[in-house]
Every structure is written in structure tokens, then in C-alpha cells.
Amino acid sequence: MSIKLLAPQLANQIAAGEVVERPASVVKELIENSIDAGASRIDVDIERGGHKRIRLRDNGKGIAKDELELALSRHATSKISNLDDLESILSLGFRGEALASISSVSRLTLTSRPREQSEAWQAHCEGREMQVKLNPAAHPDGTTIDVADLFYNTPARRKFLRTEKTEFQHIEDVFKRIALSHPSITLNLTHNDKPVRRFPAVAQDNRSRRIAAVVGKKFIDNAIYTQVDYEGITLEAWLGNEQVLRSSSDCQFSFVNGRGMRDKLILHAIRQAYESAWGVIEQPAFVVFLSVSPRDVDVNVHPAKHEVRFQQSRLVHDFICKSVLDALIDTQGELGAGPVI
Numbered sequence: 001m002s003i004k005l006l007a008p009q010l011a012n013q014i015a016a017g018e019v020v021e022r023p024a025s026v027v028k029e030l031i032e033n034s035i036d037a038g039a040s041r042i043d044v045d046i047e048r049g050g051h052k053r054i055r056l057r058d059n060g061k062g063i064a065k066d067e068l069e070l071a072l073s074r075h076a077t078s079k080i081s082n083l084d085d086l087e088s089i090l091s092l093g094f095r096g097e098a099l100a101s102i103s104s105v106s107r108l109t110l111t112s113r114p115r116e117q118s119e120a121w122q123a124h125c126e127g128r129e130m131q132v133k134l135n136p137a138a139h140p141d142g143t144t145i146d147v148a149d150l151f152y153n154t155p156a157r158r159k160f161l162r163t164e165k166t167e168f169q170h171i172e173d174v175f176k177r178i179a180l181s182h183p184s185i186t187l188n189l190t191h192n193d194k195p196v197r198r199f200p201a202v203a204q205d206n207r208s209r210r211i212a213a214v215v216g217k218k219f220i221d222n223a224i225y226t227q228v229d230y231e232g233i234t235l236e237a238w239l240g241n242e243q244v245l246r247s248s249s250d251c252q253f254s255f256v257n258g259r260g261m262r263d264k265l266i267l268h269a270i271r272q273a274y275e276s277a278w279g280v281i282e283q284p285a286f287v288v289f290l291s292v293s294p295r296d297v298d299v300n301v302h303p304a305k306h307e308v309r310f311q312q313s314r315l316v317h318d319f320i321c322k323s324v325l326d327a328l329i330d331t332q333g334e335l336g337a338g339p340v341i
């Protein structure tokens with residue numbers, strides 16, 4: 001067999017396998033794009049767990065008519081232009097892969113109007129088999145992306161979709177993580193036309209109000225708060241006390257430089273602290289924000305950016321563990337009884 005370049009559609013579909021695992025990954029990519037576009041309000045409407053439709057509307061800076069098609073192409077990004085940018089990345093996106101991937105496995109309509117453009121334009125493509133079609137449209141400032149019939153042309157992928165309920169739970173999880181890290185953005189989520197989550201904007205420095213809205217008032221009322229700085233690393237944490245320990249891990253939220261993570265190192269450090277302080281065996285509940293210099297962390301480990309790699313992972317681990325441990329031990333006296341195990 002001779003070597004051939006993959007056709008662009010096939011290349012995009014292969015990449016989609018990594019970026020677009022399920023409807024929730026589409027929701028994550030689209031919301032992150034809206035945040036990068038400076039939106040202060042994002043509305044997400046889901047039909048049938050995202051199997052049928054995922055629609056997102058934002059009031060961000062929009063995409064100019066002559067860039068609509070480019071936005072849907074692979075490796076097209078407005079966010080980085082050289083390796084140096086990649087090493088100090090602050091935007092959520094940078095791979096220029098999401099829209100190309102999503103549009104290769106769905107029927108995608110992108111409608112947008114930048115503030116300085118007098119009318120809106122719409123691009124439509126079906127699995128990228130056909131050319132992108134551009135039409136004039138009516139739309140306020142900002143962008144709407146409508147993703148219908150996800151995986152309609154990749155039956156092997158479609159087979160792996162779970163029930164509507166399960167897929168929607170994953171979407172809600174993504175939505176909650178983003179809501180926690182971006183308190184100053186108004187975020188609304190509906191499912192089958194019913195409002196499910198409404199998070200009005202709060203001041204960036206009033207994180208606890210957003211946490212109360214997302215995780216629950218009981219959690220925030222009982223949480224132990226700590227903030228620690230050490231050698232350019234900052235940890236801000238709300239730590240569940242024994243009254244809100246859970247049997248599942250659904251209340252464990254960690255963020256690195258504003259990005260939601262399910263990072264093993266962070267989880268391990270926190271669990272170790274709980275175990276040392278309280279001998280806890282159940283799942284602790286926590287909301288933890290870690291800030292490090294972008295140069296000390298590599299976010300380009302996985303296409304979906306779930307994991308990071310720290311330059312000094314041991315240091316980061318021990319810093320988190322010690323900070324959490326100190327906070328738990330400090331408050332033990334105040335809480336009185338300590339853990340009931």
C-alpha cells in the first residue's frame with residue numbers, strides 16, 4: 001500500500017475521536033470558545049441529552065463573515081501564533097480543532113455578528129461532505145452554534161452514546177465546572193425546553209455565592225475556607241467538613257488556572273490531607289482553585305485538556321497536601337467534635 005495524505009474530512013473525523021467523545025465534550029468546547037470570545041452571557045439548550053441537538057448562544061465578540069469558514073477549518077485559531085504563545089497559554093482553546101472536529105461529525109450551523117458588522121451571517125455544513133454554505137441571517141451581536149444529530153455519520157461512535165439521562169448528566173457536570181470557574185458569566189442551561197440550571201453573574205471576587213448556587217448552600221455554609229500562597233503558587237479552597245462528606249466523588253471540583261481538571265495529582269494530595277487529618281475513608285467534597293505561572297504547567301497533554309503536567313509535580317503535590325492539611329487541622333478545634341467515623 002502506498003502512502004497517501006488523508007482527505008481533510010477523514011482527518012477531522014479521526015481528530016474528532018479525541019476531542020468529541022460525547023455530547024458533553026461538545027458543550028465544553030463550545031462554552032470555552034464563548035468564554036475566550038469575552039461573552040458575559042451564555043445560553044445552552046439541549047435536546048434529548050444532546051443526541052438530537054446542542055445549541056449555544058453567546059454575546060461575545062463574534063466571528064466576521066469572511067472568517068466563518070476559516071473558523072470551521074482544522075488548525076485555524078485566533079488564539080496563538082507561535083510556540084512562545086503556547087508556552088504561556090491563558091485562553092481555554094488553542095488547538096484550532098474543536099469546530100473542525102465537531103462539524104465533521106454533525107450538522108452544524110454557525111451564525112454570528114461581530115459588533116462592527118451591520119448584518120449577521122450564517123455558515124452551514126453537514127459532516128463537511130459538502131462545501132460550507134454562507135447565508136445572510138438575523139442575529140444580535142454574538143454567536144449561535146447549533147450542533148444537530150451528533151455522530152449521525154459515524155455509527156460506530158453513535159453506538160457508544162448512553163441514555164439521554166446519562167449524557168445530560170455529563171453535560172450538567174461540565175456546565176457546573178465552568179460555572180464554578182467563571183462566576184462573572186451568566187450561564188443558563190435548558191433540557192428539552194425546561195430550564196435546568198440558572199446561574200446569574202456574581203462579582204468575580206464573590207466566588208462563594210456562585211459555589212453556593214452550583215454545589216449547594218449546605219456545602220458552602222459548612223465548608224472550611226483557606227487561601228495559601230507559596231513561591232508563585234496560589235491555592236484557594238473550600239473544603240467540605242465531615243457533615244458534607246459524600247459517598248461518591250460528584251462533589252470534587254479542581255481547577256488549574258481557571259481550567260476544570262480531573263487531575264490525579266491534585267486529587268491524591270487532597271485525599272492524603274483528609275486521611276492524615278481525619279482518617280477519612282469516604283469521598284471528601286471540595287472546590288479547589290490552583291494558580292501557577294502558565295510557564296510551569298503544560299496543558300497540552302491531552303486534546304480534551306483534562307489533565308495537566310506540572311514542571312515541579314512533587315512540589316505542587318506537597319504544597320496542596322500541606323495547605324489542605326493545615327486548614328483541616330486548624331478548624332478541627334472550632335468545629336468541636338471532629339470527624340465521626
Ligand code: ADP
Binds near residue numbers: 077079093095100
Ligand atoms: P480554538 O478554540 O482552539 O482556537 P476552535 O475550533 O474551537 O479552536 O475555534 C476556532 C476559532 O473560531 C477560534 O480561534 C475563534 O477565533 C473562533 N470562534 C469559535 N467560537 C467562537 C465564538 N463563540 N465567538 C467568537 N469566535 C469564536
Ligand code: MG
Binds near residue numbers: 032033099
Ligand atoms: Mg475552542
